[in-house]
Amino acid sequence: MKYFLPFCMLALLTVAGCKNAPSETDAPLQGAVDSINQSPPRPGSPPLAARLYEAFEQYREPAITNLRFKHSDITALLDSLPPEFEVTVLGASVEGRSISEVQLGEGPTPVLLWSQMHGDEPTATMAIMDIFNFFQARGDGFDSLRAEIKEALTLHFIPMLNPDGAERYQRRNVLDVDLNRDALRLQSPESKILKAARDRTQAVWGFNLHDKNRYYAAGDSPETASVSFLAPAFNTDKDINEGRADAMQLIVLMDEVLQQYIPGKTGRYDDTFEPRAFGDNMQKWGTNTVLIESGGLKGDREKQYLRRLHFTILLTAFEAMANGTYENWPREAYEDIPYNESGDFHDLIIRNANRLYESQSFLTDLAFRHREIDYQDARKYYLRGSLTDLGDMSTYHGYEEFDAAGYTIVPGKVYAKALPDVAALRQTDLQSLVRQGYTDFQITNLPHSSVSAQWPVALLAPGKQPNNTIYQYGNPSFLLEKAGQYDYVVVNGFIYSLLEQNPAFDLPQ
Template sequence: MQYTLSGLLILLFCQLSLAQQPVYQQVYDAYNDYREESIQTRRFKHSDIEPILLKLDEEKGFEVNKLGESIEGRAIYDVTFGSGKTQVLLWSQMHGDESTATMAGLDLFNFFMADDAFNELRNTILNNITVHFIPMLNPDGAEVFERRNALGVDMNRDALRLQSPESRILKNIRDSLQADFGFNLHDQSVYYTTGIKPEAATISFLPPAYNYAKDINPVRERAMQVIVELNEALQHYIKGHVGRYNDDFEPRAFGDNIQKWGTSTILIESGGFPDDPEKQRIRKLNFMILVKALHSIATKNYKNYNREDYWNIPENERYLYDLLVRNVKKEINGKLYTVDVGINHYEAEYNEHSRYFKVGSIRELGDMSTYYGYDMFDARGMTAVPGKVYEEIQPDLHAVQKLDAMELISQGYTTVRVKDMEGQEDIRRHLVLDVVSEDASPTYTLEIGSRPNFILEEAGTPKYAVVNGFLREL
């Protein structure tokens, strides 16, 4: 093979810049090699991941043990790898609708299965720590995409009473391992912000308190140091989007008790990020910080970080809405008043909780000048006119799909009455117009709890519309 001099220089430069890039950034860049492609969205079930876990058991270096069963009889597994002295226990999806870290866990298993340029990193981790990962601790909740388990309790308030078998499973493994580190992996509201700011709290951390005084002993201090290191890494990717969770002591919670029982415990909460409704970008960030955390613990690198820096991470606040329309004129009895309108969407589920379409709702009205939205619009000079219901009843959503939505909206219509919508949710997901049943006769006023369907007029001319909580330019 022949190289030109400039080619050699470029090659050398690339090698140098690669060497200078921190290893966690290299892992992040190589993420697609490890991503578990069979899981693409947040709403998956035990039956989707169980075959993946059982197959892992056949892999060299992996052991998958059934720890027990949920109330409804679903197996809960511990995925173990590594042979080091330090015991690290991770558990995800204690709340059934908080699945981001379960996805990241599957990616993490693929990473540790691989044999490639990261072998040195892997071996450092595997030789120094033993990892136990319980993906989906609450499979019954995941089945219906709900926070609570089949008993209807929040497992995170069951650490002392231990009524749920899933809670006992977690307590037993913690005790039997006397784990040195614990990772309590959750999802938080997508409306949390990092302080009174527009930035969503994409990842928030907490080293839970182990008493009401919120004392810091060496166990809790180690957790704080790991968090400081992870925050530093995350700032490289999501600057300003990392928060810290309120550290009030909750005597019934698992994180607080596991810290108290002597395991350095780190809570990781996955929140929201713009244009990431299925949290796939956040999943990738989770994967990266889990690799980084394991490496930090294996090398004790966290000891180089100062726990005091933890307090520089902004505390979680809740200052976000899906859509915030500012300075809109609302009419009552012929008079105009200026209000801001905060709108959120909720997920209307179908297909056995595995899919959803979005339904908008007005959540706040008034002076919202300290609030923000994933989407924000200043309607200064515009008046909100209630959306009209289209006179011609449509037989089904196929027919609605064929209507010229933007033309109808510019005529003031936001909503269409439909005879039969059953089983057509996949169409409804993508409709621009809002739909109601044929016998409904809704009126859309700007008030809390109302469906956000209104036209924004300037001097009598429609300029924008909000339909089902989505802003449309006319």
């Protein structure tokens, strides 16, 4: 296993009802002006949310266990839905993959939800499949909730709007068009399908469901923006009409639910009007639009915990829309949600290391990120590290951090003897060799990169010399030395301890 420092370990909060993280509004009042500017207090998280959260596992769709599912996986699930769900093929993507709508309920308020407008943003699609399972259940204590929602709302789901992008696990469609910037020209068939669905349903509410990269921070805090919201503007002046105000109130409710499980880890987007974007235009066309984006959460790279939270907040929102209780939430509290800070997070930050250059020592922080490299038709991926920044990283945060004060960076060496295969490497005392400064090993029958990336050392083709120099965008292997001893090694953007026997050096099989 990789070495993770105790003070960086994630403690997922999985008990409903825990206290919110402190915020500016918790501070003592400084005078009348501060009192006036404070947002009204929020009602407590709806009890329904805790019940849904606790019950989630019985509705989790077992056919989907990670983010890289395909169009065929979703169509198989839609084909198996009972008659209560009205499934309609609305059209096809550029490459001819079907785009379907699932309608549920017969209430007077139409609600439109679309997911995977960007093909590599699948968290909400997973949650929608779980919600379909929820609506099929009976006798679990939620029958009255299902009846209330279906009597008040007509839900229109468009899961996987961009199936060609999903097939490649890429953001844009096969024409390389960003569908979320195609609301005016409607140059792609997928965009036309979404616009036609909005016009046909005359949706009162719209949920624009996305993912974002894992490197956003929640404001200037050391917390990831694990879920972010936006009630998009409908004009350049960012005016707030009744519909946009309703969306803000609903967001405040959902944010309060999330604070019970990921306190301090929510954010909101800047509401500068984007005239080509679907969310902004949906708001302009009269649909109360809510953007929800799933970001990064330590220990949840496949977003299965965020999937659970998505399920919880969507169903809680449906109830609030059905009975109008979203109106109890103060719109002003929307402004208390911190803005996303893009790029503030890295996968690993090594702080305060000594870096030698021509016999001079310089204090240096090193920040790494891991890029997902697709293989097996984009159904799988492996991680490739990159030294994305170095220098003073004191204002940035890491999913994992290591204080290397007193340690010196020493570039790794290549083991002189070429080994026939990884089985031979496994027979060595690998950790002992690394303690001697060897980080790179020549393998005659080099395995696929997806296998090499799992090793705590770098695997090379015979005769190939690595570049373990410290420079931006490189992927150096190096050791951290103190008092003549190597205590840690960094390979492919991961840090491993050498202080005691580390199981990572026995892997992979």
